Amino acid sequence: MTQEPKLRNGASHATNSGKPCKATEPAFGNGVRDAIGLSLQAHFDDIANTPVPDKFLVLLAELEAKEARSES
Amino acid sequence: MKAERSAIAPTAVFRDRMLREVPGLRAFSVSLCGSFHKADDLVQDVLLKAWGHSDSFMEGTNMRAWLFTIARNTYYSLYRKRGREVQDVDGMYTANLAIAPSQEGVMDLADFRIALAKLPDEQREVLILVGASGLSYEQAAEICGVAVGTIKSRVSRGRARLGELLGIETTSDIGPDQKAISAMHSRVTVPSLS
Numbered sequence: 001m002t003q004e005p006k007l008r009n010g011a012s013h014a015t016n017s018g019k020p021c022k023a024t025e026p027a028f029g030n031g032v033r034d035a036i037g038l039s040l041q042a043h044f045d046d047i048a049n050t051p052v053p054d055k056f057l058v059l060l061a062e063l064e065a066k067e068a069r070s071e072s
Numbered sequence: 073m074k075a076e077r078s079a080i081a082p083t084a085v086f087r088d089r090m091l092r093e094v095p096g097l098r099a100f101s102v103s104l105c106g107s108f109h110k111a112d113d114l115v116q117d118v119l120l121k122a123w124g125h126s127d128s129f130m131e132g133t134n135m136r137a138w139l140f141t142i143a144r145n146t147y148y149s150l151y152r153k154r155g156r157e158v159q160d161v162d163g164m165y166t167a168n169l170a171i172a173p174s175q176e177g178v179m180d181l182a183d184f185r186i187a188l189a190k191l192p193d194e195q196r197e198v199l200i201l202v203g204a205s206g207l208s209y210e211q212a213a214e215i216c217g218v219a220v221g222t223i224k225s226r227v228s229r230g231r232a233r234l235g236e237l238l239g240i241e242t243t244s245d246i247g248p249d250q251k252a253i254s255a256m257h258s259r260v261t262v263p264s265l266s
Contacts, residue, residue: 032231032235032240033231035179035240036199036203036231036234036235037203039179039181039184040188040199040200040203040204041203041204042181042184043099043103043181043184043185043188043204044096044099044100044103044200044204044205045099045204046181047095047098047099047102047103048095048096048098048099049095050095050098052091052094052095052098053112055112055116056091056094056115056116056119057091059116059119059120060087060090060091060119060123061087063082063087063119063120063123064082064083064084064087067082067083068084
């Protein structure tokens with residue numbers, strides 16, 4: 001069955017693929033695939049670690065409040 | 073009846089689960105759109121659609137895969153025709169780099185992103201799905217609506233193309249990894265919007 005991805009945070013840099021993060025090893029020595037894999041992960045995590053704009057929190061709160069009102 | 077309705081209507085729990093996926097959804101959307109500006113419009117559309125179609129989310133399945141499916145469908149049906157903002161690539165990535173360029177063995181993230189932006193959409197998206205977002209080959213196949221083998225070949229070609237663009241050797245060490253091998257032995261069901 002599928003597993004729920006863990007919430008990312010700024011401190012964690014492990015991949016979700018089950019492989020340990022190898023950021024401290026020389027990537028090129030491990031081949032092009034590792035170098036590209038690490039960079040893909042760094043690219044993704046860098047964006048995912050930027051603060052979520054408030055407008056999304058507000059939007060979801062509004063949607064939920066509207067739902068709660070329609071149920072009552 | 074209240075019990076029946078709560079099984080269908082989105083709840084605070086559902087909202088919180090969506091909220092947890094927003095950072096990853098943004099990262100995927102930026103990768104698709106090529107800019108934060110367009111990506112955040114896309115994220116907003118996805119959140120609204122997901123909320124409106126919460127009854128199509130199957131409990132026990134992967135929320136990230138479901139949201140990414142909506143994002144991808146929305147991107148291709150609405151956003152792509154407006155043109156990808158490749159020209160924004162330099163500007164969008166000047167912010168916080170997760171890995172210092174001086175770190176040994178890790179290629180420069182800004183260079184990497186410029187190369188990534190030059191890939192065909194179909195190669196870039198699978199590299200992000202499989203190589204960065206933590207989803208499996210099967211989930212990527214469901215999201216993109218193609219066979220697992222197609223995903224694998226796109227990953228392979230995308231990696232090789234990235235290597236070329238970055239000027240690094242790509243002739244060795246490209247083959248099925250553990251994830252690809254395990255993909256051949258299991259199947260996972262991911263819901264899609266009907």
